[in-house]
Amino acid sequence: MPAIGRRDVLRLGAVSGVIPLASVAAGQEAPATGEVRGYVRLGRTELKISDISFGSSRLRRGGEHLIHHALDRGINYFDTADGYSAGASEHTIGRALEGRRDTVYIASKFVAGADESRVSLMRALDTSLRRLRTDYIDVYFNHAVNDVARMANPEWHEFTAMAKQQGKIRFTGMSGHGSRLIECLDYVFDRDLVDVVLVAYNFGQDPSFLSSMTKSFGRLPQQPDLPRALAKAKSKDVGVVTMKTLMGARLNDMRPFETGGATFSQAAFRWVLSDANVDALIISMTEQDQIDEYLGGSGGLPVSSEDVALLQRYAVANGITYCRHACSLCEGACPYGVPIPDVLRTRMYATDYGDVRFAREEYAKLEENASACLSCTGEPCAEACPHGIDLPEFAPATHRMLA
Numbered sequence: 001m002p003a004i005g006r007r008d009v010l011r012l013g014a015v016s017g018v019i020p021l022a023s024v025a026a027g028q029e030a031p032a033t034g035e036v037r038g039y040v041r042l043g044r045t046e047l048k049i050s051d052i053s054f055g056s057s058r059l060r061r062g063g064e065h066l067i068h069h070a071l072d073r074g075i076n077y078f079d080t081a082d083g084y085s086a087g088a089s090e091h092t093i094g095r096a097l098e099g100r101r102d103t104v105y106i107a108s109k110f111v112a113g114a115d116e117s118r119v120s121l122m123r124a125l126d127t128s129l130r131r132l133r134t135d136y137i138d139v140y141f142n143h144a145v146n147d148v149a150r151m152a153n154p155e156w157h158e159f160t161a162m163a164k165q166q167g168k169i170r171f172t173g174m175s176g177h178g179s180r181l182i183e184c185l186d187y188v189f190d191r192d193l194v195d196v197v198l199v200a201y202n203f204g205q206d207p208s209f210l211s212s213m214t215k216s217f218g219r220l221p222q223q224p225d226l227p228r229a230l231a232k233a234k235s236k237d238v239g240v241v242t243m244k245t246l247m248g249a250r251l252n253d254m255r256p257f258e259t260g261g262a263t264f265s266q267a268a269f270r271w272v273l274s275d276a277n278v279d280a281l282i283i284s285m286t287e288q289d290q291i292d293e294y295l296g297g298s299g300g301l302p303v304s305s306e307d308v309a310l311l312q313r314y315a316v317a318n319g320i321t322y323c324r325h326a327c328s329l330c331e332g333a334c335p336y337g338v339p340i341p342d343v344l345r346t347r348m349y350a351t352d353y354g355d356v357r358f359a360r361e362e363y364a365k366l367e368e369n370a371s372a373c374l375s376c377t378g379e380p381c382a383e384a385c386p387h388g389i390d391l392p393e394f395a396p397a398t399h400r401m402l403a
């Protein structure tokens with residue numbers, strides 16, 4: 001499997017656009033599977049974590065066997081949040097890790113608002129600790145931040161200082177995937193407010209990957225400043241964990257093409273982990289076989305030409321159905337107040353992740369849904385997505401599927 005650098009991608013793409021399937025099939029090696037092959041230093045925390053780690057946004061009660069399987073495969077970093085599965089994610093991790101707590105790292109999160117008091121923050125942390133059956137959390141994040149006011153809140157800083165002093169948290173972080181992520185990252189880096197960041201980042205956002213694509217795929221750069229921000233994190237020795245690395249995770253679409261010794265997910269992971277400014281990634285793990293497959297991307301192997309072929313094929317196939325996570329360009333397009341990006345995010349959970357139950361739960365949480373689409377001509381939002389997503393088709397269909 002020939003290894004190629006990011007610069008080579010430009011050359012490959014310029015010559016052929018999408019690399020022909022014939023070149024993918026030539027190797028015919030079995031995709032690698034198995035176990036963690038790389039442990040990385042998470043910036044200034046000095047934690048040594050598995051490069052591919054456990055994301056638990058869809059973990060439910062009864063999922064302890066997944067945690068045990070991940071442990072057996074060498075995963076030692078488990079990411080959860082107060083709100084995942086209405087607390088069941090933390091609860092399940094706590095049960096599964098009982099007796100093994102000192103062999104792993106746990107990260108959890110809470111949506112701390114700009115006006116949140118230190119008292120309510122401490123109450124939320126204590127609830128997480130109880131569910132997790134532990135007396136400390138290794139990295140505690142302010143969750144899904146898309147407004148600097150949330151990181152400017154002095155109560156957040158007094159709370160984290162107090163929680164550290166009491167030994168309840170070891171390190172602090174900020175997670176984000178919204179349209180104002182870069183502004184928030186610059187804010188926390190310039191003020192030295194966090195030890196770790198958790199950010200959305202995938203090949204479809206990488207300027208070097210996008211520039212290798214033909215015009216058949218939307219090449220509008222998404223957060224073109226993200227590589228600069230990640231380099232800034234590295235220069236400040238802030239740990240960088242990435243998420244949403246699969247650009248929507250339509251894994252089944254790619255199975256017929258996975259004949260070159262790698263799977264699509266492994267290729268996508270190698271792409272992200274080959275970025276020198278990224279330390280590790282978390283990915284939602286919902287089946288044992290899937291864990292084994294994902295870990296085939298562990299170990300810092302270089303991106304191969306077969307990997308690039310898979311990624312390009314995926315990008316072309318899904319470019320006009322994938323709602324970019326950090327995009328808000330259609331905001332305000334709907335005169336009836338339908339939150340289009342949020343609605344399409346829930347659609348992705350159903351159609352890409354294949355998790356309709358989770359999609360329905362998330363859809364039910366929306367303050368405004370897409371019911372207005374059922375009696376709308378679709379004209380106002382018809383041209384609102386510059387990436388070519390057919391909003392008058394997708395928005396009402398999502399409501400019908402998930403309401």
Ligand code: SF4
Pocket residue numbers: 322323324327328329330331340341344384385386387388389
């Ligand atoms: S629908 Fe299109 S414009 Fe709107 S958030 Fe998604 S990708 Fe961006």
Ligand code: SF4
Pocket residue numbers: 333334335336337338340370372373374376377378379380381382391392395396
């Ligand atoms: S179809 Fe109509 S109601 Fe639905 S998002 Fe588009 S403009 Fe809004």
